[in-house]
Amino acid sequence: MKLHIDRPNPRQAEFLSATEKYIAFGGARGGGKSWAVRTKAKLLALRYGGIRLLILRRTYAELESNHIRFLRRELQGIAVYRSTDRIFTFPNGSTIEFGYCANDTDAARYQGAEYDVIFLDECTQLKEQWMHQLAACIRGVNAFPKRIYYTCNPGGPGHSYIKRLFIDRRFEPGEKGEDYRFIPARVSDNTALLQAQPDYIRQLEALPRRLRLAWLEGRWDVFEGQVFTEFTDDPSHYQDRRYTHVIAPFDIPREWRVYRSYDFGYAKPFSCGWWAVDYDGCIYRILELYGCTNTPDEGVLWTPERQFREIRRIEEEHPYLKGREIRGVADPAIWDASRGESVYETALKYRLYFEKGDNRRIAGWMQMHYRMQFDEEGYPLMYVFHTCRGFLRTVPQLLYSQQSPEDVDTKQEDHIADETRYFCMSRPLPPRKLTATASLSFHPLG
Ligand SMILES: Nc1ncnc2c1ncn2[C@@H]1O[C@H](COP(=O)(O)OP(=O)(O)OP(=O)(O)O)[C@@H](O)[C@H]1O
Ligand SMILES: [Mg+2]
Numbered sequence: 533m534k535l536h537i538d539r540p541n542p543r544q545a546e547f548l549s550a551t552e553k554y555i556a557f558g559g560a561r562g563g564g565k566s567w568a569v570r571t572k573a574k575l576l577a578l579r580y581g582g583i584r585l586l587i588l589r590r591t592y593a594e595l596e597s598n599h600i601r602f603l604r605r606e607l608q609g610i611a612v613y614r615s616t617d618r619i620f621t622f623p624n625g626s627t628i629e630f631g632y633c634a635n636d637t638d639a640a641r642y643q644g645a646e647y648d649v650i651f652l653d654e655c656t657q658l659k660e661q662w663m664h665q666l667a668a669c670i671r672g673v674n675a676f677p678k679r680i681y682y683t684c685n686p687g688g689p690g691h692s693y694i695k696r697l698f699i700d701r702r703f704e705p706g707e708k709g710e711d712y713r714f715i716p717a718r719v720s721d722n723t724a725l726l727q728a729q730p731d732y733i734r735q736l737e738a739l740p741r742r743l744r745l746a747w748l749e750g751r752w753d754v755f756e757g758q759v760f761t762e763f764t765d766d767p768s769h770y771q772d773r774r775y776t777h778v779i780a781p782f783d784i785p786r787e788w789r790v791y792r793s794y795d796f797g798y799a800k801p802f803s804c805g806w807w808a809v810d811y812d813g814c815i816y817r818i819l820e821l822y823g824c825t826n827t828p829d830e831g832v833l834w835t836p837e838r839q840f841r842e843i844r845r846i847e848e849e850h851p852y853l854k855g856r857e858i859r860g861v862a863d864p865a866i867w868d869a870s871r872g873e874s875v876y877e878t879a880l881k882y883r884l885y886f887e888k889g890d891n892r893r894i895a896g897w898m899q900m901h902y903r904m905q906f907d908e909e910g911y912p913l914m915y916v917f918h919t920c921r922g923f924l925r926t927v928p929q930l931l932y933s934q935q936s937p938e939d940v941d942t943k944q945e946d947h948i949a950d951e952t953r954y955f956c957m958s959r960p961l962p963p964r965k966l967t968a969t970a971s972l973s974f975h976p977l978g
Contacts, residue, residue, distance in 0.1 A: 535578065535610055537571055538724070543717045544568045547681075548575065552713040556655075556682040556698040559750030562725055562732055563717030565683035566598045569651045572681065573628050574607070576649055581624030583676045587651045588631045588666065590658065595630045598653065603628070633662050645669045648676040656688035663690060686746040687755060691937040695752045718750055740901035743938075755937035759897065762904045763928045770918070774910035778924065781917040784808045784818060784852050792843070793955035794862040794886060795947045796875050797824065802834060803922065803947040804843050806853060807955055815903065815955070816915045818852050822922035822948060836875050840882040861958045862886035863950065889954030893939055896953035902961045913961065923948050 540548055547557045547568045558565045573585050589595045595618075603620065604613055611620040611628070618630040629647075633639050639662040647669050655663060670678050684694050696702050698714035719725065719733055726733065736748040741762065745751040766776040773779055784790065791807045801824035808816045821842060823834040847853045866875035867888065879886060890896070903914035916923050926945045933941040940946055 535574060536606075537574070538567075540564075540568070540571065541721050541723055543715060543721045544571070546715050547717075548572055550713055550715065551677070553678065553711040554680050554682070554697070554713070556684055556694060556712070556714045557717055558683045558685060559699075559714075559716045559752065560718040561685055561736060561747040562719035562722055564722040564725065565717060566653055567724075568717075569653050569681060569683060570599055570603055570606070573649075573651060574603075576677075577611070577620075577622050577626035577628055578624070580648075580676045581622075581626055582674070583626045583649065584647045584672075585626070585628045585649050585651070586631055586645075586647045586669070587628060587653060588633060589653050590632060590634050592630075592632045594654070595632060600630060633658060633666070636662075638662075639665045642666055642669050646672050648672055648674070649679045649681070651681045651683075653683050654685070654688075655682040656684045656686065656690040656694055659689045660693040663693065686750065686752045687743075687938040689936050691752075691755065692934060699752045716750055719748065740898065740905060742901075743898075746938075755932045757931060758928070759930045759932055759940055760900065760904060760928055762901070762906075765918075765924065765928075767918075773915065775906060777904060777912055777914060777916055778918050779816075779915050781818065781919055784816075785810075787811075790818075790853060790856050790858050791955060791958075792847075792858050792860040792884075792886075793889070793951040793958075794843075794860060794866075794879075795951035795954070796836070796863050796866045797947055798834075798836065800824065801945065801947045802839055803951045804839070805920070805923070805948065805951050805955065806858070808852075809959075812913075813959070813961075814911075814913045814915070815959075816917065817920050817923055817952070818917050819846070819850060820920045820922050820948070821846060836878045840879050840884055843884060844882040860884060860886035861889050861954050863954065864888045864891050887958065890957040891954075892957070893953070895960075896957045897938070897940060899956035899960055900949075900953060903956060914956075923952070927952065 541564060544564050544567070547555065548571065557568060569587060573587060576583055576585060587595070587599055589598065607620055611622045613620050620628040631642070642665055650666060650670060652658060652663065652666065667680055670680060682694060697707070697712050701709060701712065703709050719736060736744060739747065742754040745754045764776050765778040769776040770778070770780045788808045788810055791809065793805045793807065795803045801822060804821040805817055806819040808818050847858055866879070866886070868874055876886065904912050906912050918924070927949050930940050930944055930946060930949055933939045940949060
């Protein structure tokens, strides 16, 4: 029996030899984290006969594609794999199990389980509460090491917890600083990957600024503060339209397509935006209607009926919109008919049709970032007429969420941003300045 192991890079070597109770590895994409997890699991299993190891990811599909398929090959003739319960058993009695945790029910399944060592691969994709529940499984009376290995990238629901422990090192009562070790790893440390896939770094370099800082440079502080920091309102460029997202209104050429995006609100504000699209696919927010039932306009409530009646009227009368075919995209929640007539049905009464918006939030914010990015000459792919006051007041101010760091905090006035996101998702762009092969599927967040 002979186990072949590739040579670790220096960061991986540090990871493999660390002996603290809690070891975090990574901080950026592609640093060779999953490789390090698999390798450490194999080494521990062979070194300590009878040890119980768990490798955990968010989903089973991720386990399969990141770990199981490699280990089946690498452990052929060394350990036996039983796919029914996803477990490798070594001749010395050691086991490597695989687990996933994507929700509270999954996390509860680990209650009472016992492991010596747990690997939480991509742990920032897990909620803090689940990590506590999983950590409670580290126990047993044997003399084997008891450890948790965390691999991580900035972002995700576990971001704040991991950042507190391993980056900021702000410990709470019961947490001992000497138990926690962070080993940074970046794609530039992963010589194997750089040789096999030189394109990978270029893909990371082409990401919008924050994600690039997070994933390429391993920066943990980027998802703090304002979300759309690139948004620029520079009146000195309203005419030439360079290095600004805000411009003076102009007449919309008849040939351009016009769209309507809508986010429903009754107790909270609703928002309707109208967009024109030029021949290059650049989008212009030309008009908007924004209101809230709680702040009645001239004493009249913005009931759904009134919202759609007004939208209809504007489309029939406004010079930008009159006589045009206007396509709509809306918050998918308006199709909900569980409480009687759906909001969509109300819209239909006013002959307003909508497609269901794609509500993948983070992918949607990314689309807005792609559109706001300036090209080499300073042109973005999204403009807002300076008359769209609601957009200009609310969108640039939005802040990141504490719980889900790359997402927008939903406690803010985010309705115009939501409606904009649905529109951008209805005509998604590939990441800008990328080679033809790159696509959005590159983002695990999407
Ligand atoms: N020491 C090594 N020797 C040979 N190949 C390696 C080594 N380290 C990593 N690799 C390979 O580099 C690629 C990327 O590594 P890995 O998947 O571990 O990175 P990662 O940090 O987990 O990436 P991600 O952030 O995308 O999850 C994989 O194909 C992996 O097998
Ligand atoms: Mg990985």
